[in-house]
């Protein structure tokens with residue numbers, strides 16, 4: 001049966017449900033850059049599973065690998081036993097991703113989602129250094145569990161959570177207040193102020209581009225400055241690449257452009273390549289001080305996800321074609337958004353690679369534009385502290401024509417709501 005009465009959701013599912021309120025329909029199937037509802041309406045998907053589908057829905061090569069694995073009674077659960085699927089992933093990740101980039105990390109499987117990776121990174125940083133506090137940035141997003149939430153700079157999301165587990169000090173992100181906070185003098189002052197109570201933190205956690213925070217792009221020099229400060233003061237640098245990793249900004253790791261080497265990296269979302277739950281923590285080899293069993297969890301090594309993740313690396317990261325495509329399509333989006341911003345006061349644009357934001361001076365218009373776009377067959381979401389940014393995360397594999405078509409829908413929607 002491919003249909004369902006949509007009242008079943010309101011009657012049975014918690015009030016916490018959210019995306020389905022913006023997209024009031026029931027989805028059935030999806031392929032490539034398209035998702036279809038049970039009425040047969042097709043939508044171009046510029047949200048791509050919140051960034052979990054960089055290679056689109058049901059990519060045929062990945063699907064074939066998965067079907068083959070299931071047909072052969074491959075192991076489907078997720079305990080951290082040694083399996084062939086896991087071994088192949090580790091080998092491929094090392095040979096095709098880490099080694100060519102001269103990166104030397106051990107890989108930890110912390111649990112199924114991004115927030116599990118962040119929790120684990122925070123715990124490890126505290127264990128390694130014997131210190132407690134963590135520095136995070138204004139408008140950062142690191143997850144919805146208590147530890148990751150305590151380093152998330154979004155008061156609405158924190159409101160229901162009570163006391164944070166980690167003493168986190170927010171610092172201005174790059175270009176905060178339109179660039180009036182230019183350097184790290186703030187940071188140095190707080191570190192040196194014995195009254196701040198911060199002492200030396202265990203780690204700094206940072207996104208190179210804040211996705212949920214409104215597509216705020218850190219400059220490469222700013223990231224290098226941060227890495228240098230951390231090194232000089234013996235503070236661990238955690239890059240949260242959950243949303244910006246796996247090619248979203250062009251390179252496999254979003255920090256490659258800045259030429260920095262974080263001590264710890266968190267990944268999830270698109271790492272399985274197929275929208276399957278999977279997360280990684282990359283740990284500088286000498287920092288891997290975990291004792292066996294110290295960070296456990298039932299669903300840590302999702303074997304079907306290893307199969308598609310390995311296939312995705314072989315398929316998309318054996319050459320630099322995807323990187324070039326992402327930069328080209330990113331420019332395509334930027335041109336459309338720049339033209340739109342020049343034509344209308346109260347609009348501006350920012351982004352890197354294929355994460356692009358259209359920023360509205362009047363926040364409510366961003367949601368209205370997305371609602372209008374949904375009516376015309378496009379999924380796009382807002383982000384930013386006031387939901388003032390339309391954030392685009394189309395599949396990296398989208399065709400130029402599909403991208404054009406989706407951008408056309410969005411432009412028409414924006415012009416309609418600001419008219």
Ligand code: PMP
Pocket residue numbers: 050113114115116118141142143144207211212240241242243244268269
């Ligand atoms: N870190 C970042 C940068 C994210 O964007 C997200 C998810 N939006 C998370 C962590 C949390 O990931 P998950 O939702 O899988 O727990």
